[in-house]
Amino acid sequence: MSVDIFHKALDFTLRWEGYKSDDKLDSGGRTIFGIASKFYPEEVNAMWDLPIEQAKLIAEKIYYTHYWLAGSCDDMPDKTSIVHFDACVNCGLHQADKWLQEVIGVIDDGVIGSKTIAAMNNHVAGYGDDILASLLLKERELFYHFLVKRNPTQEKFLKGWLNRVHDLGKFING
Numbered sequence: 001m002s003v004d005i006f007h008k009a010l011d012f013t014l015r016w017e018g019y020k021s022d023d024k025l026d027s028g029g030r031t032i033f034g035i036a037s038k039f040y041p042e043e044v045n046a047m048w049d050l051p052i053e054q055a056k057l058i059a060e061k062i063y064y065t066h067y068w069l070a071g072s073c074d075d076m077p078d079k080t081s082i083v084h085f086d087a088c089v090n091c092g093l094h095q096a097d098k099w100l101q102e103v104i105g106v107i108d109d110g111v112i113g114s115k116t117i118a119a120m121n122n123h124v125a126g127y128g129d130d131i132l133a134s135l136l137l138k139e140r141e142l143f144y145h146f147l148v149k150r151n152p153t154q155e156k157f158l159k160g161w162l163n164r165v166h167d168l169g170k171f172i173n174g
Contacts (some may be wrong), residue, residue: 008094009082010060012171013089016164019052025153034089063089071096072112077124077174079133086168087140099139099173105134106148133172141165 017034028036030044032055036046047055057122068074071088074083080100094110095157101108104123106116124132144161148154 005078005081006064006073006085009068009073009085010063012082012168013063013086014056014059016167017089020048025156027154032162035059035062067093072117075112075117076120077129077132080120080124080136081130082132082172083136085169086164087136090164091140091143095143099136099143103139120144130173137165137169154163 014033017031020030020032022030026036028038030037030048032044032047037046040062040070043058049057054067067088068085071084072087073088076084084096084100087099096109097112097116098108100112100120101110101116102147104116104119106119120132141162144158144165146160
């Protein structure tokens with residue numbers, strides 16, 4: 001997997017995450033480039049008043065280490081890695097890993113290991129990267145609808161989440 005694919009994935013994700021946000025209804029809390037203070041309080045506080053380019057470099061390092069590598073995106077085919085990375089960022093690694101495992105038919109423990117990678121490679125060999133990426137997008141879309149049914153306070157985010165998923169589908173196929 002090339003670093004170019006990571007940067008392509010990051011460009012898409014940052015376009016949707018934006019620069020700074022401090023929405024009281026956002027369960028992640030205050031964010032900068034999508035890095036949530038709920039999970040990275042020290043980093044967000046340190047980045048908040050930095051010039052935009054310096055803050056973006058710190059965000060890029062966090063994304064590469066804590067989402068791209070931690071999500072095993074470097075072991076995936078291009079389209080699947082981009083979709084999986086964005087899911088890791090937007091929904092968390094554990095949830096994104098479970099979706100991948102569900103779609104390829106392995107135990108969905110939320111941890112990607114050698115069995116998951118082997119099953120993913122078999123799935124891609126049989127159906128292709130396009131199909132796997134599309135199935136992951138469908139899982140994510142269904143999840144958002146379920147999330148809003150379970151927690152109606154999140155409904156204000158549903159349209160944006162669904163638009164992001166649809167845009168991601170266009171992005172990987174464009």
